[in-house]
Amino acid sequence: MTSCPFSPDSSSGGAPADGDAGATPESIVAAERAQLDFQGRMGYGDYLQLDAILGAQKPLSPAHDEMLFIVQHQTSELWMKLMLHELGAAIGHIAQDELPPAFKKLARVSKILEQLVHAWDVLATMTPPEYTAIRPYLGQSSGFQSYQYRCIEFALGNKNAAMLKPHAHHADRLAQVQAAYQAPSLYDECLRLLARRGISVPASHVERDWTQPYLSDAAVEQAWLTVYRQPEQHWDLYQLGEELTDLEDAFRLWRFRHVTTVERIIGFKRGTGGTGGVSYLRKMLDVVLFPEIWALRTDL
Ligand code: HEM
Ligand SMILES: N[C@@H](CC(=O)c1ccccc1NC=O)C(=O)O
Numbered sequence: 671m672t673s674c675p676f677s678p679d680s681s682s683g684g685a686p687a688d689g690d691a692g693a694t695p696e697s698i699v700a701a702e703r704a705q706l707d708f709q710g711r712m713g714y715g716d717y718l719q720l721d722a723i724l725g726a727q728k729p730l731s732p733a734h735d736e737m738l739f740i741v742q743h744q745t746s747e748l749w750m751k752l753m754l755h756e757l758g759a760a761i762g763h764i765a766q767d768e769l770p771p772a773f774k775k776l777a778r779v780s781k782i783l784e785q786l787v788h789a790w791d792v793l794a795t796m797t798p799p800e801y802t803a804i805r806p807y808l809g810q811s812s813g814f815q816s817y818q819y820r821c822i823e824f825a826l827g828n829k830n831a832a833m834l835k836p837h838a839h840h841a842d843r844l845a846q847v848q849a850a851y852q853a854p855s856l857y858d859e860c861l862r863l864l865a866r867r868g869i870s871v872p873a874s875h876v877e878r879d880w881t882q883p884y885l886s887d888a889a890v891e892q893a894w895l896t897v898y899r900q901p902e903q904h905w906d907l908y909q910l911g912e913e914l915t916d917l918e919d920a921f922r923l924w925r926f927r928h929v930t931t932v933e934r935i936i937g938f939k940r941g942t943g944g945t946g947g948v949s950y951l952r953k954m955l956d957v958v959l960f961p962e963i964w965a966l967r968t969d970l
Contacts (some may be wrong), residue, residue: 761825809942827856863907870896925954
């Protein structure tokens with residue numbers, strides 16, 4: 671009889687087959703030879719520094735829902751940390767003309783953003799009275815002061831010197847945000863790549879003061895149109911353009927869910943960070959990160 675590769679064979683030390691009479695949770699663990707003794711050995715919680723991570727939820731109010739509020743923000747910050755890691759690497763790859771690894775990382779950034787878009791559903795289970803119980807304890811703190819978020823915005827090209835100020839009192843964070851502010855953005859590196867590939871890009875976009883907000887330019891749209899009109903001649907640049915589109919699309923959705931979630935929870939109250947609240951967040955919906963990538967669609 672030939673043996674089936676999927677049926678566990680007890681002589682090779684696998685778990686008892688499903689429905690095996692006498693199998694107990696304990697006998698299964700023993701048969702699988704799971705490592706159970708971690709005296710002097712690195713385990714799961716050690717490797718992941720879980721004592722630090724799971725010890726960092728410190729509600730200030732007596733409200734039940736503050737745990738949701740804290741966990742939602744902390745998980746968002748962890749995903750932002752990964753986004754920055756991937757974005758920085760992708761920008762480096764593009765600067766070195768290494769497109770396949772850049773694509774891998776940009777696709778991951780878009781997927782993280784999609785996940786963060788869905789994460790709003792969890793926070794939206796919090797009602798206005800539930801948040802009202804927490805809000806007085808937040809003081810003037812606000813997501814506006816998220817230094818990782820500001821680094822992401824800067825890496826994506828939305829440069830604004832005023833956004834450095836909330837970090838002026840903290841040297842390490844300021845240095846991190848300043849570095850992102852001064853460096854060429856993802857889109858800047860894409861345009862430099864187009865120029866290196868012999869596609870005409872204005873000199874003002876190949877070398878410029880990277881701290882200045884990006885200004886859209888008809889000649890840059892022409893450069894992208896060269897790619898999009900003959901994809902087979904510029905296949906990787908065409909793929910790059912579509913990955914930028916995926917990324918900005920996902921980022922727009924995140925911004926949109928932020929505004930709608932904020933409106934359903936605090937209405938039109940002013941933000942703890944000092945802005946008008948929903949009115950400010952709506953203005954941010956008008957930000958376009960990669961303008962020519964969108965404009966060219968009208969001309970194709
Ligand atoms: C009850 C939930 C939330 C409310 C009521 C809220 C409200 C606001 C408001 C009113 C602002 C404008 C700045 C201000 O004046 O405070 C803001 C900005 C911001 N919030 Fe939230 N927010 C919530 C949840 C979140 C979550 C879960 C995140 C994820 C990290 C987040 C990230 C941000 C960021 C990054 C900004 C700055 C946006 C920018 O400058 O474009 N917020 N939020
Ligand atoms: N700006 C919010 C407060 C807020 O959402 C918040 C406060 C502290 C830490 C993170 C926050 N989330 C995003 O802005 C408000 O006006 O209620």
